[in-house]
Amino acid sequence: MGVALAWHGATAETLHVATPATSMVLEATEGRPLKFVYYGDRLADADVAMLEASGAKPVDAYPVYGLTSHRETAMSVTHPDGNMTLDLAVAGVKESEDPDGARVLTVSMADKYYPFGVDINYRTYPDADVIETWAEAVNNGKGTVILREFASGFLPIRRDDVYLTSFYGTWANEGRVSERPLQHGMTVIKNKDGARNSHTAHAEVMFSLDGRPQEHSGRTIGAALCYSGNYRLRIDTGDSDVHEFYAGINEDNSAYRLARGERFVTPPLALTYSDEGKGGVSRNFHRWGRDHRLAHGKDLRKILLNSWEGVYFDINEEGMAQMMHDIADMGGELFVMDDGWFGVKYPRNNDSTSLGDWTVDTTKLPSGIAGLCATAKKNGIRFGIWIEPEMTNTLSELYEAHPEYVIKPSHRDAVQGRGGTQLVLDMANPKVQDLVFHVVDTLMTNYPEIDYIKWDSNAPIMNHGSQYLSADNQSHLVIDFHRGLAKTLDRIRAKYPDVTIQACASGGGRANWGVMPWFDEFWVSDNTDAVQRVYMQWGTSHFFPAIAMASHISASPNHQTHRIISLKYRTDVAMSGRLGMEIQPKDMTAEEKDQTRRAIADYKKIRPVVQQGDLYRLLSPYDGKGAASLMYVSPDKNEAVYYWWRLNNDINPQLPRVPMAGLDPDATYTVHELNRIDNEPLPFEGKSFTGRYLMANGLEMPETHKVDYHKLNDYSSRVLQLIKK
Ligand code: DGJ
Numbered sequence: 001m002g003v004a005l006a007w008h009g010a011t012a013e014t015l016h017v018a019t020p021a022t023s024m025v026l027e028a029t030e031g032r033p034l035k036f037v038y039y040g041d042r043l044a045d046a047d048v049a050m051l052e053a054s055g056a057k058p059v060d061a062y063p064v065y066g067l068t069s070h071r072e073t074a075m076s077v078t079h080p081d082g083n084m085t086l087d088l089a090v091a092g093v094k095e096s097e098d099p100d101g102a103r104v105l106t107v108s109m110a111d112k113y114y115p116f117g118v119d120i121n122y123r124t125y126p127d128a129d130v131i132e133t134w135a136e137a138v139n140n141g142k143g144t145v146i147l148r149e150f151a152s153g154f155l156p157i158r159r160d161d162v163y164l165t166s167f168y169g170t171w172a173n174e175g176r177v178s179e180r181p182l183q184h185g186m187t188v189i190k191n192k193d194g195a196r197n198s199h200t201a202h203a204e205v206m207f208s209l210d211g212r213p214q215e216h217s218g219r220t221i222g223a224a225l226c227y228s229g230n231y232r233l234r235i236d237t238g239d240s241d242v243h244e245f246y247a248g249i250n251e252d253n254s255a256y257r258l259a260r261g262e263r264f265v266t267p268p269l270a271l272t273y274s275d276e277g278k279g280g281v282s283r284n285f286h287r288w289g290r291d292h293r294l295a296h297g298k299d300l301r302k303i304l305l306n307s308w309e310g311v312y313f314d315i316n317e318e319g320m321a322q323m324m325h326d327i328a329d330m331g332g333e334l335f336v337m338d339d340g341w342f343g344v345k346y347p348r349n350n351d352s353t354s355l356g357d358w359t360v361d362t363t364k365l366p367s368g369i370a371g372l373c374a375t376a377k378k379n380g381i382r383f384g385i386w387i388e389p390e391m392t393n394t395l396s397e398l399y400e401a402h403p404e405y406v407i408k409p410s411h412r413d414a415v416q417g418r419g420g421t422q423l424v425l426d427m428a429n430p431k432v433q434d435l436v437f438h439v440v441d442t443l444m445t446n447y448p449e450i451d452y453i454k455w456d457s458n459a460p461i462m463n464h465g466s467q468y469l470s471a472d473n474q475s476h477l478v479i480d481f482h483r484g485l486a487k488t489l490d491r492i493r494a495k496y497p498d499v500t501i502q503a504c505a506s507g508g509g510r511a512n513w514g515v516m517p518w519f520d521e522f523w524v525s526d527n528t529d530a531v532q533r534v535y536m537q538w539g540t541s542h543f544f545p546a547i548a549m550a551s552h553i554s555a556s557p558n559h560q561t562h563r564i565i566s567l568k569y570r571t572d573v574a575m576s577g578r579l580g581m582e583i584q585p586k587d588m589t590a591e592e593k594d595q596t597r598r599a600i601a602d603y604k605k606i607r608p609v610v611q612q613g614d615l616y617r618l619l620s621p622y623d624g625k626g627a628a629s630l631m632y633v634s635p636d637k638n639e640a641v642y643y644w645w646r647l648n649n650d651i652n653p654q655l656p657r658v659p660m661a662g663l664d665p666d667a668t669y670t671v672h673e674l675n676r677i678d679n680e681p682l683p684f685e686g687k688s689f690t691g692r693y694l695m696a697n698g699l700e701m702p703e704t705h706k707v708d709y710h711k712l713n714d715y716s717s718r719v720l721q722l723i724k725k
Contacts, residue, residue: 015093016048017105017122019129022273024122025051026107027058028090034107034120036061036156040219040273059156059242062109062120062135064088065149072186072236074151074246075135077258079114080143087112101126102292115141120153123268130288132226132268139258147256151248152225153269159241161211165278167202167539172527172560174199174508175539177622179213182235182243189233190250194461194478195390195424196509203231203247203512204543206281214277215617216661222274222281223247224543226293227267227514229482230254253464255475267514278542279661283614286545290612293513294548295493295501295520300607301547301578302382302500303600304334306454309528309554310584313340313349316364321375326585328379330593331600335376336384336454341365346395351458352419355391356398358439373449384452384500389439390485391459393421398435405432407477409465417459424459427484428477429468436488444496455519457505489518502550511540521548521578528554528582529561530573534621534628534645537577546632547611551577553596555584567592568677568705569645569715571599575675576610576630576643579603595677602674606641606721609634613641616661618698621645626653627701633662637691640669640722644701649714652703659698663691669722671699678706682718688725 014037017024025038025048035058037051052058065076066085078084088109097103102125110117116139123132133153139145162182166189169176175198189205191197203225210218223245225231230250237243247269258264270288274280290297305327311319315337324335343354347361360368367374369385376383392399392406394416399406406423408414414423425432443450466477473480492501503510503519507526510519522544525536533551540549553574557564574580579600585593603610613632621628631642640663646655663669670688673681684699704716 014048015105017124017131018042019124019131021129024131026061028093028107031089033088034061034090034109035059039155041275062118062154072234072244072246073149074154075118076149078146078148080141080145088118116145125292128288128292129284130270130272132270134268135266137258137264139260139262142260145258147258147264149251150264150266151246152266153247155245155271156242157207157221157245159243160209162243163208163211163213164235165206165213169200171199171506172525174525175536177539182237184237187235191230192250192252194230195457195459196505197229197231198511199509203227203233205233206278215279216277218277219275220277220281222272222285224270224285224513225267226270228485228512230478249479253475254478256479257473270513279616282542285543286615289513289516290545290547294516295518300611301521302333303579303603304336305332305581306336306338306552308338309559309582315340317366317371320372322586324375324379324381327581328381330597332381334382334384334452336452337372338386338454345397350419352421353393353395355388355393355422356396358387369447373447382451383449384454385443385450386454386456387439388456388458389436390425390427390457392423392425393419394423395421404467405429407461407466408463414463417462422459424461426466426468428466428480433484433488437491440492444499450499452500454502454504457509493518511544521550523550527560528552529558529563530565530570531563531647532561533573538621538628541615546577549577550580552580552582554582566713566715567595568675569717571596571675572643572717572719573645575603575719599675609639609641614662618661619656619658621647626655629658631660631662637664637667638724642720642722644718646716655703657698657700659696660694663695665692665695667691668725669694670725672721674719674721680706
């Protein structure tokens with residue numbers, strides 16, 4: 001189902017932008033602004049026709065500044081003659097279809113006086129309940145127009161008991177959930193890091209229209225700004241009947257000078273609606289993402305060992321070979337060599353040198369990358385490598401040769417980042433784009449066996465100044481950085497469509513749908529503590545599917561929190577995302593390796609359900625009930641996997657029994673515990689229950705594990721596989 005369009009030319013027409021289960025209705029009248037009428041459940045044509053009769057009050061679909069200026073606006077400009085007003089009216093509507101069946105409805109609006117236009121676009125897919133909307137501003141005049149505000153989209157949300165779900169955090173504590181009623185005043189969620197955009201806040205929000213957010217019920221809207229750079233989401237609750245929601249690039253210090261003939265395309269704002277609560281919104285986003293946005297969203301991911309927490313910068317051939325052997329021996333499929341492998345004049349032994357010098361350090365790795373690829377092959381696994389190509393250090397051959405490539409203001413020394421020497425390369429500069437492309441191209445040409453790239457980014461844009469952009473266009477810096485990044489990634493993907501690429505940015509700094517067309521996954525956080533991961537992964541799962549969330553078993557005590565957590569628990573948390581390891585296997589005992597080997601074998605059985613299934617969040621860690629639980633159900637409901645993690649170690653804590661969700665009520669499922677460590681099976685091991693019973697009652701999770709006394713510890717978790725009989 002795409003766009004059902006009723007446009008016959010010059011008169012008022014109703015535009016019905018439809019997905020299988022949702023409708024957006026707009027009104028386009030030539031000579032008047034485009035109006036928004038409705039967004040929600042899918043409407044029958046008869047109901048579309050009756051919307052106005054039902055009392056719906058159309059509002060501007062893309063409010064602009066200047067003539068009715070008392071509200072927030074989506075766009076404001078200064079024309080070449082200094083006039084600061086816009087007066088847009090519909091000039092035409094057209095529809096097009098992409099080769100993959102996606103349909104785009106474009107409503108063109110033109111200013112009534114100035115040669116300036118804005119196209120508002122709506123993209124739908126036949127099989128996804130997401131509408132992507134974005135705006136394109138066109139300067140058809142002779143002079144330069146200054147864009148001061150340029151939102152991707154606007155959505156009015158009828159006032160009622162509306163709650164906002166948003167995400168906050170910081171480095172090593174990303175993706176925390178915040179839920180609050182929308183009250184009078186303005187809520188702003190924003191990012192100004194410059195390079196990365198999801199440590200401190202996320203560009204995704206949900207609106208629960210029926211009061212306090214629920215997982216399985218309640219009308220809920222989800223919105224995600226798909227962009228790699230600075231963003232600003234605004235919700236203004238003023239004197240009107242609606243909460244006014246605007247989302248787009250953050251215009252702070254980024255006014256854009258639109259040259260004659262130039263078109264400014266904003267990033268898409270993806271919207272969904274579900275009456276199945278937050279869970280319904282998440283599932284809509286996950287499906288759309290896997291099917292239409294995430295690189296290789298339909299392919300299962302390999303189980304990997306990443307070298308970072310195992311050896312940090314201490315890279316050497318013997319160590320890499322040992323890690324490859326160990327991960328292969330435990331059933332893993334890929335080894336990724338992290339930071340520390342490069343630099344000739346300045347060997348990368350810590351974080352203060354060498355970024356930009358992507359030549360292998362043969363004192364550490366005498367047989368080079370080729371040798372590592374050969375060792376991986378010998379072990380029957382694939383090889384991956386870490387790079388941070390948008391960056392350099394002042395201590396590097398690249399910086400010595402090209403100081404003009406870094407972002408820095410004129411007449412001032414640049415403030416330096418990580419390691420006291422890190423600087424950001426000016427991706428606005430085509431020569432830098434070329435350089436970054438060649439980092440990947442050289443690696444992939446020389447070592448076509450490379451299967452995976454971990455693409456890191458560990459510094460914000462702190463110094464406002466481009467040595468490439470003209471004096472007039474300095475305010476374009478951050479926008480042009482991200483355009484340059486996009487161009488470079490397009491080029492890389494055109495030549496290397498198959499390589500897996502992880503978006504890492506000091507942990508979870510690039511968890512945004514804007515980068516996902518080029519990346520297969522992202523690193524959720526530099527914090528691998530399993531308990532804290534339950535909270536972070538919970539938040540992140542609101543918009544991102546498990547297949548995209550890299551989740552690794554790490555050491556105990558944990559390197560970030562120093563918490564001592566059982567291997568069983570660490571594994572059970574990692575198994576709920578894209579499973580990997582971030583550990584020195586040679587420090588594991590034979591028993592721990594055995595346990596991990598069994599867990600990896602178990603994960604392989606459930607990998608399709610975790611990575612392609614529908615997520616049902618069951619018991620929130622944020623509810624303070626002492627445990628958290630979620631499950632994945634295969635789209636045909638034949639299989640499911642259930643996770644349960646305790647969150648405190650109180651004795652006799654009176655934990656709730658957690659009803660399941662998403663199963664076929666009439667089917668019977670047999671339960672089997674995975675990654676089992678108990679001496680005795682659970683009472684329901686191998687037993688069968690109807691989906692109806694499981695969804696009404698769940699199963700009792702014992703508070704602790706039945707293990708030998710010396711193995712008792714304060715963590716307890718369960719993973720259950722459910723297979724339809
Ligand atoms: C930050 C990343 O998040 C880590 O996983 C690791 O790759 C380091 N950078 C390496 O410097």
